[in-house]
Amino acid sequence: MxxxxxxxxxxxxxxxxxxxxxxxxxxxxxxxxxxxxxxxxxxxxxxxxxxxxxxxxxxxxxxxxxxxxxxxxxxxxFKVLGGSYAIAKYLSKITGTGKLSFDSLNKALSAKDISFITATDGNHGRGVAWTANRLGYKAVVFMPEGSAEDRISNIRREGAEVIVTDKNYDDTVQLAQEYAKVSGGIIVQDTAWEGYEExxxxxxxxxxxxxxxxxxxxxxxxxxxxxxxxxxxxxxxxxxxxxxxxxxxxxxxxxxxxxxxxxxxxxxxxxxxxxxxxxxxxxxxxxxxxxxxxxxxxxxxxxxxxxxxxxxxxxxxxxxxxxxxxxxxxxxxxxxxxxxxxxxxxxxxxxxxxxxxxxxxxxxxxxxxxxxxxxxxxxxxxxxxxxxxxxxxxxxx
Ligand SMILES: Cc1ncc(COP(=O)(O)O)c(C=O)c1O
CATH class of the missing domain: 3.40.50.1100 (Rossmann fold)
Known part of the structure; x- marks a missing residue:
C-alpha cells in the first residue's frame, strides 16, 4: 500500500x-x-x-x-443499459416471453400494473424510469438528500414518481427496499445483497x-x-x-x-x-x-x-x-x-x-x-x- x-x-x-x-x-x-x-x-x-x-x-x-x-x-x-436489460429479463421471466426485444416485451403484458422501484443518485433511476415509461409501467424512484435538481427533474420527466429522502445513498436503498415490500412493487437495484442477486x-x-x-x-x-x-x-x-x-x-x-x-x-x-x-x-x-x-x-x-x-x-x-x-x-x-x-x-x-x-x-x-x-x-x-x-x-x- x-x-x-x-x-x-x-x-x-x-x-x-x-x-x-x-x-x-x-x-x-x-x-x-x-x-x-x-x-x-x-x-x-x-x-x-x-x-x-x-x-x-x-x-x-x-x-x-x-x-x-x-x-x-x-x-x-450508461446506466440505462443495466436497468433496461434487468426489467426485460424480469418481464420475460414472468410472462414466459422467449424473445428478448423491445417489441415483444411491449406486447407481452396487457395489464401493466407492475411498479418498478429503485434508489438512485440520478443515472440508474433515470434509466429505470425511462425503460418503465417506454414499456408502459410505473416507476417509483428514491433519491438521497442533496440530489441535484436537474437529476431529479430528468427522472420526473420520464413519468416516474420521485421521493427525495433525508438520508445518504445506502439508507435510501434501504427505504426503497422497504417501500417495495409494502407496496408489492419490484425493486430494480444496481447492487446485490443476501437473497437479492438475480x-x-x-x-x-x-x-x-x-x-x-x-x-x-x-x-x-x-x-x-x-x-x-x-x-x-x-x-x-x-x-x-x-x-x-x-x-x-x-x-x-x-x-x-x-x-x-x-x-x-x-x-x-x-x-x-x-x-x-x-x-x-x-x-x-x-x-x-x-x-x-x-x-x-x-x-x-x-x-x-x-x-x-x-x-x-x-x-x-x-x-x-x-x-x-x-x-x-x-x-x-x-x-x-x-x-x-x-x-x-x-x-x-x-x-x-x-x-x-x-x-x-x-x-x-x-x-x-x-x-x-x-x-x-x-x-x-x-x-x-x-x-x-x-x-x-x-x-x-
Ligand atoms: C456516471 C457513473 N459512473 C459510474 C458509476 C459507478 O457504477 P457502480 O455503482 O456500478 O460502481 C455510476 C453509478 O451510479 C455512475 O452514475
Whole structure:
C-alpha cells in the first residue's frame, strides 16, 4: 500500500486469473443476447470512442482512448443499459416471453400494473424510469438528500414518481427496499445483497454492452483500463467480461473511487471475502460513486482479478473533467461529468507529479501502454459541471 500526498493505492496481492464461477454470467452468448436486446431499441447506437492522440503524445504513452457514454440512448449516462436489460429479463421471466426485444416485451403484458422501484443518485433511476415509461409501467424512484435538481427533474420527466429522502445513498436503498415490500412493487437495484442477486446480476450483464462495443472500436487490445466504482457493479461487469475474453492476457484494471465513499478500497485494505462498508455522509462531487457498501458479487470479481484499487479526493475528478473539456492538438473534446472523469484525472496527476512516479512503474504504464477510459456520464448536473469546468472549482491542491 502507498499513501503519497492525497492519493491512496493498494496493489492487489490476491490477483489471480483462475476462473470464478461468476464468469459464467458474462459468457460470449450472454453478452450477445444483451447486445441484441439493446439493439432492439430504436435509440440504440454504438457510443463514440475517441482516440486522444495528442494527449497520448503529451503523456508519452502509446494510446489513450475514451468511450463517451453520454450519448447512450440520449440519457447522458450508461446506466440505462443495466436497468433496461434487468426489467426485460424480469418481464420475460414472468410472462414466459422467449424473445428478448423491445417489441415483444411491449406486447407481452396487457395489464401493466407492475411498479418498478429503485434508489438512485440520478443515472440508474433515470434509466429505470425511462425503460418503465417506454414499456408502459410505473416507476417509483428514491433519491438521497442533496440530489441535484436537474437529476431529479430528468427522472420526473420520464413519468416516474420521485421521493427525495433525508438520508445518504445506502439508507435510501434501504427505504426503497422497504417501500417495495409494502407496496408489492419490484425493486430494480444496481447492487446485490443476501437473497437479492438475480436482478443485480442482470443489471451487471446489461453494462457489458459497453466493453463489447469498445473492443470492436479500439484498433488493438488495451493494456490498462481505469474503471470508476460506486458499488462496483459497472467495474465488475467490465472486469469479468475482459477475463472471459482474454484470460491471462486481459488488460490490467485499476479501480478508482472518491475518498469519502471508498468502500472497494476499504475492502481491499481489509482483504477479506466479505466486503467492507464506509458510513457517514459519503459526501463527494462524484455523486454516482457515492456509495458506502459494495455489491458483494462485484467485490468477489474485483478482488480476484483487478490489479489495483485507488482512492482519491474530488479534485482528481475535477482535473479530469477540465482536461477532457479542453483538449490539446486535434483531440476531440469530451463532456465528462464528475463520476466519469476521475480516471483521466488520476492518470494526469500521476504522470505530472513526480512523487507519484513509482505508481507508473508499479502499474507498468510506459510508452507502450494503451489506456482505455470509459466516460460514464456527461454533464448530468449542468450547474456543477460549469462551476468546475468554467470557474475552476476544485482546483488541484
Ligand atoms: C456516471 C457513473 N459512473 C459510474 C458509476 C459507478 O457504477 P457502480 O455503482 O456500478 O460502481 C455510476 C453509478 O451510479 C455512475 O452514475
Amino acid at each position: 502507498s499513501n503519497i500526498g492525497d492519493l491512496k493505492i493498494i496493489y492487489n496481492k490476491n490477483k489471480d486469473n483462475k476462473a470464478l464461477e461468476e464468469l459464467e454470467y458474462f459468457s460470449g452468448d450472454i453478452i450477445k443476447e444483451v447486445r441484441n436486446f439493446h439493439n432492439s431499441f430504436s435509440e440504440y447506437k454504438i457510443t463514440p470512442l475517441h482516440d486522444l492522440q495528442a494527449l497520448a503524445r503529451e503523456y508519452n504513452v502509446n494510446k489513450i482512448w475514451i468511450k463517451d457514454e453520454s450519448y447512450r440512448f440520449g440519457l447522458n449516462a 436482478i443485480p446480476l442482470w443489471i451487471m450483464q446489461g453494462y457489458a454492452t459497453i466493453i463489447d462495443e469498445a473492443l470492436e472500436q479500439v484498433q488493438s487490445k488495451p493494456t490498462h483500463i481505469f474503471l470508476q466504482a460506486g458499488v462496483g457493479s459497472f467495474a465488475a461487469s467490465i472486469q469479468a467480461s475482459l477475463i472471459v475474453r482474454f484470460g491471462d492476457e486481459a488488460p490490467k484494471v485499476i479501480i478508482v473511487e472518491p475518498h469519502n465513499a471508498n468502500c472497494i478500497y476499504k475492502s481491499a485494505q481489509y482483504n477479506t471475502e466479505k466486503a467492507q462498508t464506509v458510513s457517514g455522509s459519503l459526501s463527494t462531487i462524484m455523486a454516482g460513486l457515492s456509495c458506502g457498501t459494495p455489491n458483494p458479487i462485484a467485490w468477489k470479481i474485483l478482488r480476484r482479478y483487478s490489479t489495483a484499487f485507488v482512492s482519491c479526493p474530488d479534485y482528481f475528478a475535477a482535473r479530469g473533467m477540465r482536461i477532457l473539456a479542453s483538449p490539446t492538438g486535434d483531440d476531440q473534446a469530451v463532456i465528462s461529468g464528475e463520476s466519469a472523469a476521475v480516471g483521466p484525472g488520476l492518470l494526469s496527476l500521476i504522470i505530472d507529479h513526480q512523487e507519484y512516479g513509482d505508481i507508473l512503474d508499479n502499474l507498468g504504464i510506459n510508452s507502450d501502454s494503451k489506456i482505455l477510459f470509459i466516460s460514464t456520464e456527461g454533464d448530468t448536473d449542468p450547474l456543477m459541471y460549469k462551476k468546475i469546468v468554467w470557474d475552476g472549482l476544485y482546483p488541484v491542491l
